[in-house]
Structure formats: structure tokens, C-alpha cells
Amino acid sequence: xxxxxxxxxxxxxxxxxxxxxxxxxxxxxxxxxxxxxxxxxxxxxxxxxxxxxxxxxxxxxxxxxxxxxxxxxxxxxxxxxxxxxxxxxxxxxxxxxxxxxxxxxxxxxxxxxxxxxxxxxxxxxxxxxxxxxxxxxxxxxxxxxxxxxxxxxxxxxxxxxxxxxxxxxxxxxxxxxxxxxxxxxxxxxxxxxxxxxxxxxxxxxxxxxxxxxxxxxxxxxxxxxxxxxxxxxxxxxxxxxxxxxxxxxxxxxxxxxxxxxxxxxxxxxxxxxxxxxxxxxxxxxxxxxxxxxxxxxxxxxxxxxxxxxxxxxxxxxxxxxxxxxxxxxxxx
Amino acid sequence: xxxxxxxxxxxxxxxxxxxxxxxxxxxxxxxxxxxxxxxxxxxxxxxxxxxxxxxxxxxxxxxxxxxxxxxxxxxxxxxxxxxxxxxxxxxxxxxxxxxxxxxxxxxxxxxxxxxxxxxxxxxxxxxxxxxxxxxxxxxxxxxxxxxxxxxxxxxxxxxxxxxxxxxxxxxxxxxxxxxxxxxxxxxxxxxxxxxxxxxxxxxxxxxxxxxxxxxxxxxxxxxxxxxxxxxxxxxxxxxxxxxxxxxxxxxxxxxxxxxxxxxxxxxxxxxxxxxxxxxxxxxxxxxxxxxxxxxxxxxxxxxxxxxxxxxxxxxxxxxxxxxxxxxxxxxx
Numbered sequence: 330x331x332x333x334x335x336x337x338x339x340x341x342x343x344x345x346x347x348x349x350x351x352x353x354x355x356x357x358x359x360x361x362x363x364x365x366x367x368x369x370x371x372x373x374x375x376x377x378x379x380x381x382x383x384x385x386x387x388x389x390x391x392x393x394x395x396x397x398x399x400x401x402x403x404x405x406x407x408x409x410x411x412x413x414x415x416x417x418x419x420x421x422x423x424x425x426x427x428x429x430x431x432x433x434x435x436x437x438x439x440x441x442x443x444x445x446x447x448x449x450x451x452x453x454x455x456x457x458x459x460x461x462x463x464x465x466x467x468x469x470x471x472x473x474x475x476x477x478x479x480x481x482x483x484x485x486x487x488x489x490x491x492x493x494x495x496x497x498x499x500x501x502x503x504x505x506x507x508x509x510x511x512x513x514x515x516x517x518x519x520x521x522x523x524x525x526x527x528x529x530x531x532x533x534x535x536x537x538x539x540x541x542x543x544x545x546x547x548x549x550x551x552x553x554x555x556x557x558x559x560x561x562x563x564x565x566x567x568x569x570x571x572x573x574x575x576x577x578x579x580x581x582x583x584x585x586x587x588x589x590x591x592x593x594x595x596x597x598x599x600x601x602x603x604x605x606x607x608x609x610x611x612x613x614x615x616x617x618x619x620x621x622x623x624x625x626x627x628x629x630x631x632x633x634x635x636x637x638x639x640x641x642x643x644x645x646x647x648x649x650x651x652x653x654x655x656x657x658x659x660x661x
Numbered sequence: 662x663x664x665x666x667x668x669x670x671x672x673x674x675x676x677x678x679x680x681x682x683x684x685x686x687x688x689x690x691x692x693x694x695x696x697x698x699x700x701x702x703x704x705x706x707x708x709x710x711x712x713x714x715x716x717x718x719x720x721x722x723x724x725x726x727x728x729x730x731x732x733x734x735x736x737x738x739x740x741x742x743x744x745x746x747x748x749x750x751x752x753x754x755x756x757x758x759x760x761x762x763x764x765x766x767x768x769x770x771x772x773x774x775x776x777x778x779x780x781x782x783x784x785x786x787x788x789x790x791x792x793x794x795x796x797x798x799x800x801x802x803x804x805x806x807x808x809x810x811x812x813x814x815x816x817x818x819x820x821x822x823x824x825x826x827x828x829x830x831x832x833x834x835x836x837x838x839x840x841x842x843x844x845x846x847x848x849x850x851x852x853x854x855x856x857x858x859x860x861x862x863x864x865x866x867x868x869x870x871x872x873x874x875x876x877x878x879x880x881x882x883x884x885x886x887x888x889x890x891x892x893x894x895x896x897x898x899x900x901x902x903x904x905x906x907x908x909x910x911x912x913x914x915x916x917x918x919x920x921x922x923x924x925x926x927x928x929x930x931x932x933x934x935x936x937x938x939x940x941x942x943x944x945x946x947x948x949x950x951x952x953x954x955x956x957x958x959x960x961x962x963x964x965x966x967x968x969x970x971x972x973x974x975x976x977x978x979x980x981x982x983x984x985x986x987x988x989x990x991x992x993x
Contacts (some may be wrong), residue, residue: 331852331869331963333929335891335936343892344928347935351953373701386927406928493990520663537663559667592924594960595718596676597665603679604667621683623955628926629963631663659988 330529335498337526341405341624342382348390352655355394356656362416364410365390365401371424375502376400378418379431379486381408381438384525385546388483391656398431398648398654406525406628407547409437415445419454427455427499431485431506433478435640457499459506461485463515463636465574466551479543480586481513481637483624484648487657491650495591505647506587513569515518517551517565517634519544519590520532523627542566546590546627546634560597564604567635572612577637580612584648587619591626593633598622618648624656662861669858673715673737680722684987687726689794695749696742707825707834708732710750711763711818713770714739716857717878720815720957723988729822730763730790731756738857738960739908742770747777751786755957759787759831760762763817764840765810766794787984789831791838793817793967795847797906798875798883809877812918812968813845816980819951819989821914823982837979841970842879846903850883850895851876851922855959872900878959878966892929896936899967904944909969911945916980918968919951923958925965930954933965956988 334340342362349358349365357368364380379389389401399612400422402410419428428449432442439460446456463481470477497505519541522531532548535541540563543551560564571633577583587605589598602621609616617640625634638644651660666672674694681690689700696712712734721733732754734742751760753974760781764774771792778788795813802809821838829837851873854863859955864880867873872895873885888900909915919937920929934953941948949972957966970976983992 331872332964333852333892333895333925333933335893335932339784340928340932343935344932347931347933347938347953351931351934351951384926384928386931391927424729451899520665540663559662560665563665563668592961592963593665594716594923594958595714595723595955596672596960599679599683599718600667600676601665601679602683603675605719606679606682619683621679623927626918626926628928629924631924631961 330524332504332526333525340526341403344383345403351631354389356390359417359421361417363414365393366418367393367399367420368573371399371422373424373426375426375497375499376419376422376424376428376430377490377502378422378428380410380415381433382409384628385625387656389522392486392654394496394654395661396650396652397486397657405621406431406527409435409441412441412444412448414446415442420447423454429499429502429506430456430458431489431490432458433483434460434475435472436474445543450452451581457503459510461502461510464515465514465570466516470545471549472526474548475546479546480515480588480634481509482623484513484584484636484638486615487507488644488647489646494650498655512639513636514574515634515636516567516570517544517546517632518542519547519566519630519632521592521631523548544632546625548627548630555634560601561604564601564608568605568608572634575639577639582617582640583639584618584638585616586624587621588625588634588636590632590634591623591629592629592631598633605635617645662856664858666858666881672858673735674878676715677735678807688722690748691753693749695722695746697725697735698754699725699731699748701781703731703754705756705758707758707829707831708751708754708760709763709822709825709834710754710760712742712747713729713765716960717957719988724818724986726986727993728826728982728984729775729989737860739769741773744773744780747774748780751777751788755786757788761822761831761838762788762790762809763814764790764792765814766792766807767804767809768806782841787831790843792834793842797846797902798848800876803881810848811878812847812920812957812966813841815918816845816916816968816970817841819984820976820979823979826982845968846906847966847968848899848902849876849878849964850874850899851962851964853924853963855880855962876964878957880959880962881940892933893936896933896940897904900937900940903969907971909946909971914947914949914972916950916970916972917948918956919953920957920966920968921943921955922962922964924961924963930965939969947979
């Protein structure tokens with residue numbers, strides 16, 4: 330295993346130390362040092378909090394800041410955050426207008442956010458949750474009952490975060506998340522495995538002539554292991570699966586998140602984006618907004634995921650709302 | 662070789678097609694389709710143009726836009742742009758106040774930009790050049806007479822671009838580039854090789870227990886091949902080489918570019934940043950500005966490079982000036 334680390338057991342706190350040093354104008358550590366919060370005192374707004382295993386950076390810490398998250402709970406690598414950690418983030422991020430947990434659908438995450446919500450409710454905090462499950466690849470998987478939560482989470486954080494910033498109530502912000510959830514679908518593929526530092530070897534084996542179609546963000550098995558294809562064929566396969574699931578229809582306008590898994594050259598991602606544009610043109614689907622880059626990664630995995638969100642005027646306006654976080658910034 | 666491509670010979674035009682589709686609000690193709698220009702007609706300003714082999718994205722195309730470059734000339738992967746391509750970019754980006762070429766020191770790049778400058782001068786265009794050579798690793802190398810140009814180029818593009826946007830003359834903007842050149846130093850390291858699509862196999866072999874200290878952005882040999890160390894040791898080795906070269910002295914304020922080589926997880930880069938902060942604290946050097954992420958890559962190489970720029974009030978103000986490009990954005 331080749332990693333830029335000191336000791337595997339210290340990777341997360343050391344990464345967090347560097348992260349808050351680099352972005353101290355935007356983020357700070359919670360009192361125990363285990364959660365990331367916006368710099369400064371909480372404002373009088375709904376606190377939007379997400380979290381999950383580390384190793385998917387910039388998710389979620391990279392989205393803490395104006396117009397997106399108020400707090401992020403990074404677990405150990407590919408490991409759920411603890412209920413204590415989630416409670417602390419909620420208490421310290423709360424501005425008195427309620428807390429919304431945005432949870433990716435993995436069994437441990439759902440359980441721990443649920444437990445935290447119960448504990449916080451008992452303390453009198455107004456807490457709601459939305460569980461994202463946008464990955465069309467498989468119905469159930471190694472760590473999931475139901476579909477997995479992936480790239481749609483980034484878009485839910487953006488859109489719900491914008492509404493929370495505008496003063497939306499807890500019910501409004503929760504509704505905006507559920508609205509994204511209803512209109513977003515994703516799928517991923519891998520050329521190579523990732524390697525978890527504490528494990529020290531690749532999570533799965535993938536022969537030199539094969540790809541994992543429908544891979545999960547922890548390297549979970551997807552729909553099929555297939556012979557490696559050219560970019561146009563891969564895009565047709567991936568985009569068909571995503572488009573046909575909602576389904577996205579001719580005349581629809583979509584927001585695209587074309588996401589690198591962490592080890593994919595940006596040159597290749599843009600080449601894939603060209604193929605995706607041609608595919609959607611052919612289907613009569615219009616790209617209204619787009620993000621191309623590394624937004625929800627799987628350590629050093631090579632591959633990409635595709636997320637499509639159906640746009641309407643409301644979702645588009647919230648997409649466009651200013652944002653200022655370590656990983657996403659415009660309009661400020 | 663595992664790549665998200667169609668055919669190796671079409672990688673660059675297909676990547677460019679996706680790039681301008683994703684960022685059509687900011688960039689457009691030149692008339693032949695071989696260079697990237699700012700969207701819209703050239704303004705009455707010095708045109709700042711850079712270029713070099715593809716495979717280092719987001720460099721240089723990702724820095725075309727307000728406050729940075731007016732044009733970028735992407736060659737084939739790891740291959741210099743042609744004089745024709747450079748001439749076309751200069752002619753079509755020129756706003757009548759002169760053209761500055763920002764060139765990384767590689768023999769082919771220097772030769773072709775020089776030839777283009779002569780051709781353009783014969784046409785009556787006012788052209789100047791600055792050759793960046795900030796890599797302290799080696800004196801000469803496979804493709805270089807003298808030191809190689811690496812991450813310092815990104816900072817020169819930012820700072821000279823800001824001055825050009827403010828209406829600086831060709832002499833002023835050239836001076837700002839040379840001022841950065843005098844005050845910036847860099848060094849890179851690799852854990853793994855990169856793989857050029859047209860070659861189909863890794864550029865170099867690096868055993869599982871070794872790292873290349875001082876690697877070039879095309880995988881050129883560095884100073885030494887060393888046993889793999891922990892992050893703190895690697896940072897001490899890298900940062901010492903950079904700090905001692907200028908030298909950066911106690912009391913100096915620096916701008917840091919901590920750059921991933923393309924295949925490095927962001928989690929590890931932030932962990933490295935923490936070590937770098939501790940190193941610079943110990944040396945009495947203050948971090949005034951920082952960028953942590955993938956800014957000048959080497960395809961899928963794992964590793965990082967470190968660039969330090971000595972700051973003064975003038976360079977800091979130009980660093981802070983608004984920028985709006987595909988890869989760097991703030992203040993607008």
C-alpha cells in the first residue's frame with residue numbers, strides 16, 4: 330500500500346487538522362474535535378448536517394459553509410460516524426430553528442443518525458431526517474437495505490442548503506431535500522479498486538480488462554463485472570441506466586454531476602462529459618446546469634459516477650444561489 | 662492500461678470538446694479548434710497566454726477566464742503545442758495591448774513559443790515571454806536545459822492575470838511574472854507512475870516500497886529514488902529542499918500551493934498540509950495564503966508537489982484579486 334500518511338489509525342484526525350488549517354475562514358472543529366462546523370457562531374437558521382465515513386472527500390466537510398452545510402460528521406474511513414459525534418455537531422451547529430440530517434442510505438449511517446435524532450429530540454431539539462438513496466445500480470447491497478445514497482447527496486446539500494440560507498423553515502428545507510430525492514438518480518463505475526489505509530490492500534480485485542459497472546462508493550459490487558469498453562459505450566450504458574430509471578424524458582432539463590472517483594484524470598472526465606452531452610442530446614434531454622470534477626470520491630479509485638437531477642425553476646434557482654465552501658464556490 | 666477514452670489519438674480533441682461544452686460561459690475554441698480562448702471578444706488588455714502538453718489538467722485550460730489567462734494552447738498529451746497553434750491563440754486573443762507568453766521550461770515548449778513569438782513579431786504583434794523554472798529538484802533533465810517549470814506557473818498565471826485584468830501594460834505584466842519567478846520555488850514527489858494513453862504502459866517503474874523524490878510532471882526522474890517514508894518525513898524532505906533553495910527565511914510570509922498529481926486522495930493531501938503547516942511553523946515561516954487540491958497534475962500519478970511563493974503586499978493583493986475560471990473562482 331502506498332499512501333501519504335503517518336499511521337493508519339491517525340488518518341482522519343490528521344486530515345481534519347490539515348483541513349481546518351487550510352480553511353479556517355470557513356470551518357472549525359467541534360469541541361471534541363470530531364465534527365466540522367461552520368466558522369463563527371450559528372446563525373438563526375435551520376442547521377443542515379450531514380456525515381458519513383471519511384474517504385469520500387470533498388464530501389461532506391468540503392461543503393460546510395455559506396449556502397450549504399452547517400456541520401459535517403466524518404467517521405473513520407468508510408465507517409459511519411458515531412451517535413455522540415452527530416449529537417455534538419447538532420448541538421453546536423443549532424441556531425434554534427431546528428436541525429435537518431441529510432443521511433446517505435447505508436445501514437450504519439441510518440442507524441446512528443436515527444439514534445442521534447432520538448437523543449436530541451429527548452433534549453427538546455427539533456430534528457428531522459432525509460435519507461438519500463439515488464444509486465440505481467442495485468436494490469440492496471453489502472451495507473444497504475434499499476438503494477445506496479451517492480452523488481445525489483451533494484445536490485441535495487446544495488439545494489436544501491440554499492433554502493436554509495434563505496430562511497426556510499425546517500419543514501421547507503426537509504421538503505426541498507425530499508424534492509431532490511424524488512428527482513435525482515445516479516450510477517457509478519470503476520476501472521480500479523480503492524485501498525483503505527487500515528486494510529492495506531485493494532478492497533476488490535478487478536482484472537486488467539474488466540470494469541465494475543454500478544460500483545458503490547466503498548467499492549461494493551455493482552450490477553455486473555464487464556469487459557472494459559470505450560468511453561462512448563460506457564457512457565451509453567451508464568446514462569441509459571440513470572435516464573430510464575426516473576425516467577428522464579425528452580424535453581426534460583437536467584442538472585448533471587459528472588463525478589470523478591478520486592483517481593481519475595480530469596482530462597478523461599471531460600472526455601466522458603462530451604460523450605454524455607451527445608447521449609443526452611440524442612435523447613432530447615437538455616443540460617441546464619453541470620458540475621464536472623471530484624465531488625464524492627472513493628479514495629484512490631479510478632472511475633466516475635453520473636448523477637442527473639431533473640430541474641424546474643425552483644430547483645434551478647436554489648442550484649444557482651451563492652455558495653462559499655472549501656469545495657464549491659460561486660456568487661460570493 | 663485502463664482509461665476512460667475512445668481512441669488514444671483522439672483524446673485531446675475529445676477532451677477539449679467536453680471542456681468547452683461544460684464551460685461554454687467562460688471558454689471557447691479558437692477557429693481551428695486547437696486552442697482555448699476566453700468566451701466573447703478580446704478586451705482592450707494585455708493577452709496572457711500559456712500552454713504545454715495536455716495531461717496536466719486543470720492546467721492550462723482551466724485557468725482561462727476573468728483574472729487569469731486569455732488563451733491556452735494544449736498540445737498532445739505530454740507534448741509541446743505547435744507554433745501554429747500558439748500563433749492562432751495569440752492572434753485571436755490579442756486585444757491590441759500586446760501578448761505575454763507564460764512558458765514552462767521544457768525544451769520543446771520554449772522552442773515553439775519562441776518560434777511563434779518571432780512569427781508574430783514579424784506580423785507586428787507586440788509579444789513578450791517569461792519562462793518559468795521553479796522546480797528545485799534537478800538542474801537539467803530529460804526534456805530540459807535548466808530547471809523545469811511546474812506549480813509556480815499556476816501562481817504566475819494568477820498574479821500576472823490579475824495585473825493584466827487591472828489594465829497593466831505588457832511591461833508591467835511581464836515584470837509581475839518575472840517577480841513571481843524570482844520568489845517562487847517548487848518540488849514534486851511520486852508514489853506511482855502515470856500512464857500516457859498513446860503509450861499504454863506506466864512511464865516508469867516504481868517498486869511497492871519506493872518513492873521518486875523530485876519527480877517531474879511527466880514522470881521524469883527526480884533527485885533520488887528513496888524508500889517510502891511517512892508523511893511527516895516526506896514533507897520535511899520536500900519542504901526543506903524548497904525552503905532552503907530560495908531561501909525562505911524566518912519571518913517570511915508565503916503563499917502555498919499544495920498540489921495533488923492527479924491520483925492522490927484529497928484526504929491525504931490535507932494530511933500532508935497539516936505536516937507542512939507544522940514544518941513552516943517550526944521554521945518561523947507564516948502561511949499567508951493557500952491552495953490545496955489538484956492544480957497541475959500528471960494524469961493518474963499519485964503524489965504531490967509543493968510550491969512556495971514569498972508574499973509581499975503587492976503579490977498578496979494580486980493573489981486576492983477576483984478570478985473566474987473553470988478551475989479557480991473567487992470574488993465574482
